[in-house]
Amino acid sequence: MSRVHVVGAGAWGTALAQAAAFAGHEVALFGRDPDSAREVTMTHRLTRYLGDIDLAPSLVAHSDYSAFDGADLVLMVVPAQATRATLEAIGPDRLAGVPVILCAKGFEADTNLRQSQILAEVAPEAEPFVLSGPSFAHDVASGRPTAVTLAGRTIERAETVASLLASGSFRPYASGDLVGVELCGGLKNVYALGSGAIEGAGLGLSARSAFLARAFAELGRLIGAMGGQEATLGGLAGIGDLALSCTSDASRNYRFGVALGGGASVAEIRARGIGLAEGVYTAPVAEALAKEFGIDAPLVHAVNLALSGAQDISSIVHMLMTRPLKREG
Secondary structure, X not given: OOEEEEEOOOHHHHHHHHHHHHOOOEEEEEOOXXXXXXXXXXXXXXXXXXXXXXXXXXXXXXXXXXXXXXXXXXXXXXXXXXXXXXXXXXXHHHHOOOEEEEXXXXXXXXXXXXXXXXXHHHOOOOXXXXXXXXXXXXXXXXXXXXXXXEEEOOHHHHHHHHHHHXXXXXXXXXXXXXXXXXXXXXXXXXXXXXXXXXXXXXXXXXXXXXXXXXXXXXXXXXXXXXXXXXXXXXXXXXXXXXXXXXXXXXXXXXXXXXHHHOOOOHHHHHXXXXXXXXXXXXXXXXXXXXXXXXXXOHHHHHHHHHHHOXXXXXXXXXXXXXXXXXXXX
């Protein structure tokens, strides 16, 4: 049994804390809300995010970092834009020599950095890992079968850490492609926005299916240019997560896109309380990276047009459909 600290007490963080408890570990959950921390510790539920799902009785929660020392494994499960500030609040000394699994799927908006790059800047002595793949919080917290990818600097280290989280309901597959897995996790949210917009605009399943296929090809070009491995694209972190996020109402990015396709502005959608959609922050970063690496990414560009309100969905679709014909690939 290891001491596992999970940072971020929202739905996904609490679900991963539950997964670590299923794997037999001593788990502490760290969040910001004292009321949520008390609810988790005393009633073994987190009603706001996970409804009536029962949490492991051994799971304890804290609303500050006073009890953070002594972790054997850390899972960072805060929003991508909050990773740097949260790591700084914890302090690099507490993370030195500790495996840190980065679970946010997105890039830092001001710097275009991946999550592992932020960790390297703030806590350079921590050992980075990335968790990604087709997974929803309610499924994991309920103990429903879920398979994900866990990537590290080497496949051997990834296998070691993956074995710590494996249980009868949670199966992490090891990967040595930390960059590729991280890129898949961030970029798929952008395509989920676009897929949802197609649904919201009532363009039909044929259009959505075509978008998904072309998104897969575009994602492959981006990952290849930025140092990821082609094999990652065909796995859980690639097509697995892309397909789930681009077709499910349980995906906040997809739901955000549906509202966008229906004619709502970004401000109006946020006011509806759909929740965090990391793709909104990632889309401009993805376009900047595509330009930096010289990659043709028309779907990423189209999503950014929709988010900015510069063109309506009909105009964007016309732009995509009248691009010069080319061979598939």
